[in-house]
Amino acid sequence: MSELRASEGARTAMVSASKSLDRRDDLFSRAASALGDVAYRWTITSDLIHWAEGVEQLLGVAKADDVATDEIFSARTVSQKGASRRETIMKSTAIDNGAGVAYELEYQLKDDKGKLRWMEDRGRWFADAEGKPAVAIGVLRSIDERRGRDDRLVRLSTYDELTGLLNRMRLKEALGETLDSAMRGKNTAAFLLLAVDNLTLINDSYGFDVADEVIVGVGQRLRGLARRVDAVGRYSGNKFGLVLRNCSKERLIAVTERLLASVRDQVIQTSRGPVATTVSAGCVSLPAHAQTVEQALSHAEEALTVAKQMHRDSYVMFTPSREREKTRQYNMNVTDELVSALNERRICLAYQPVVSSVTGETMMHECLIRLVQPDGSIAAAGNFVPIAEKLGLIGLLDFRAMELTMETLRANPDVKLSLNVSGRTTSDHMWLDTLVAQLRADRSLASRLIVEITETVALQEIAGSAEFVTTLRDLGCQVAIDDFGAGYTSFRNLKTIEVDLVKIDGSFVQNLVTNQDNQFFVRTLVELAHNFNLPTVAEWVGNEEEVAMLRDFGVEYLQGFFLGEPVLQLPAQRGRSETVRRA
Known part of the structure; x- marks a missing residue:
């Protein structure tokens, strides 16, 4: 129960x-x-x-x-x-x-x-x-x-929207995976960076939509020639990357030549008709010439740059260079030193007098940038300015030079100064806006400031230079063309830019007494400037004979080591210091 x-x-x-x-x-x-x-x-x-x-x-x-x-x-x-x-x-x-x-x-x-x-x-x-x-x-x-x-998001994070190839991020991941595999397996691989050569011309001739079609067409050619195990991606606007697994140097050369030929030998069909184009390539063997993704990309970019400098439809195999590495390391050291000097306020000015050719009286001083090294020694501009221009740091130096020049003008009411600016700075609105603000805050400074731009910079962008000059002159500053004669300025250029002073390039003043070609050239430049009622300054004056000859040519002002070396303290301030340091 x-x-x-x-x-x-x-x-x-x-x-x-x-x-x-x-x-x-x-x-x-x-x-x-x-x-x-x-x-x-x-x-x-x-x-x-x-x-x-x-x-x-x-x-x-x-x-x-x-x-x-x-x-x-x-x-x-x-x-x-x-x-x-x-x-x-x-x-x-x-x-x-x-x-x-x-x-x-x-x-x-x-x-x-x-x-x-x-x-x-x-x-x-x-x-x-x-x-x-x-x-x-x-x-x-x-x-x-x-x-x-979700699939669309995955695709966007993996593939380039225009070409359908791998995007830059995924291409770099594929490169890293291939590089790791090659290093572990002790085999060889390769990376190619290819760029469409004449894309700017295609943009101008046909429009951006056709240029996009050309990019797509080139990408299809590259993908069609790649093996299943290889990775093809769009690296940037007109650049493609190709990661090749199990690729010897001999095969790399053969593949690169075949890729270039596939683009060169057959036009790309677009909505506006057939368009011919070529590509250039930079090639890197892995892991022989690159052990990291960053090295592979950097070396490929370097090789591609050399290839494009040769002519279109070219390729260059990257090879290590001890001299190139030494130069690169030197540039890095200079960059570090410049940044440290800027942060530690070790950038300063040296002042070189510009004198009257008739009376010998100092009329103004040119501000020359200098770097005080940690041991107290002074580095001249030639030791670091060219590298700063190459590495994109010149804007920071120009900004600091402008700040120091304005401080000097405020501290010395009777001094007139000239300030050099680089070509890049003439188009830097922040630099110009800062200077304008300071001059508007104290109108008395403008009449004692001359801004120098080089002739070659003025010629590169006449319209932009004219606008820069007009802005400064409207505030009461004067503007000078430096290195006059180096760019073979025409009458029209002088009239368009409307400067106040021209400085004759020192290369024409050197050996003036014995070099008749230089004598003819200086006389011509002086006559050209006087036709526009522009006073002239002769640079690099080295002796009394040159002073006399330049005075006879009609040059109003002279500058050079013979007449006064650059110093770190204005002569008007000598009473405050026992010695004046030369720079």
């Missing part, structure tokens, strides 16, 4: 649990339907699936009976993320304590028309009296839109 009562109790509990599941199933179905999803109840022991309303539309099937069992349903599964639903549930090691065990997975199903639909499947399974999965209650949700969005 006791066994009978226990059996009846178990059946009662099972019936109660089943009714509870049915109620929960009904609520779950209605909630899912309200969200546009479809709920289901899968009786695992019989393999039957009971679907809520809307399954036909969600899965793209004619009727629910077409997916009435998990076996039929699973047959439509094409791809999935992880294990199948049956595997996920049946192999679960979790224990159902009455609340069920959650599961979640994603997969693709094929509808009646063969179209694939992404589904998210979430639910809970419930165990029987023996603890084995008996019933699964879940909901299916369409995630086509989400998966499409």
Whole structure:
């Protein structure tokens, strides 16, 4: 009797649990339907699936009976993320304590028309009296839109939008993977950096849309010649990168020549018709000539630059150079020293007098930039300015020189100064705006300031130079053309720029007494300047004979070591110091 009562109790509990599941199933179905999803109840022991309303539309099937069992349903599964639903549930090691065990997975199903639909499947399974999965209650949700969005984001993060090739980030990753593999396996690989040669001309002739088509066409050529194991990507605007696995130097040369020929020998069809173009390449053997991604890219850029300097449709194989590395290291050291000097206020000015050719009286001083080294010695501009210009630091030096010049003008009300600016600074609006603000704050400074720009800079951009000069002259400053004669200034250029003073390039003053060509050239320059009522300054004056000859030519002002060397303290301030340091 006791066994009978226990059996009846178990059946009662099972019936109660089943009714509870049915109620929960009904609520779950209605909630899912309200969200546009479809709920289901899968009786695992019989393999039957009971679907809520809307399954036909969600899965793209004619009727629910077409997916009435998990076996039929699973047959439509094409791809999935992880294990199948049956595997996920049946192999679960979790224990159902009455609340069920959650599961979640994603997969693709094929509808009646063969179209694939992404589904998210979430639910809970419930165990029987023996603890084995008996019933699964879940909901299916369409995630086509989400998966499409995720795929687009993945593609954008991996591929270049224009060409469909790998983007720069992924190209660098592929390069790093290939380099690591080559170093571990002790084999060889290679990296090519290729650039479309005449893209600017194509832009100007056909428009940017056609230039984009050319970029796409070149990319297709490169991808068509690459092997499956190689990686092709767009490195930047007109540059492509090609990572070659298991590539000897001999094969690298052959591949590069074939790539160049594939672009050169066949025009690219565009919406405006056929367009001919070529590419140049810089090549690096790995890991022989680069052990890091940064080295590989830098060396490829260096080789490509040399190739483009030769002529179009060229390639250069990178080779190490001890002299080049020494120069690079020297440039890095100078850069560090310049930055430190700027931060530590070790950039200063030296002042060289400019005197009247008639009276010998000092009329002004030119401000020459100097660097005070940690040991107290003085480095002249020639030791660091050319490198600063090459490495893009000249703007910082010009800014500091301007600050020091303005400080000197404020501290010395009777001094007139001239300040050199580089070509880059003439187009630096921040530099000009800062100077303008200081001059407007103290109008008395402008009349004692001359700004010098070199003739070659003035000629490079006449319109920009004229605007720069006009701004300064409107404030009351004077403007001088330095190195006059080096750029062969024409009458028209002098008239357009409207400067106040011309400084004759010192190379024409050197050996003036014995060099008749220089004499003729200086006389011509002086006559040219006087035609515009412009006074002249002769630089690099070295002796008394040159002083006399320049005076006879009509040169108004003279400058050179013979007349006064640059000093770190203005003569007017000598009374405050026992010695004056020469620089």
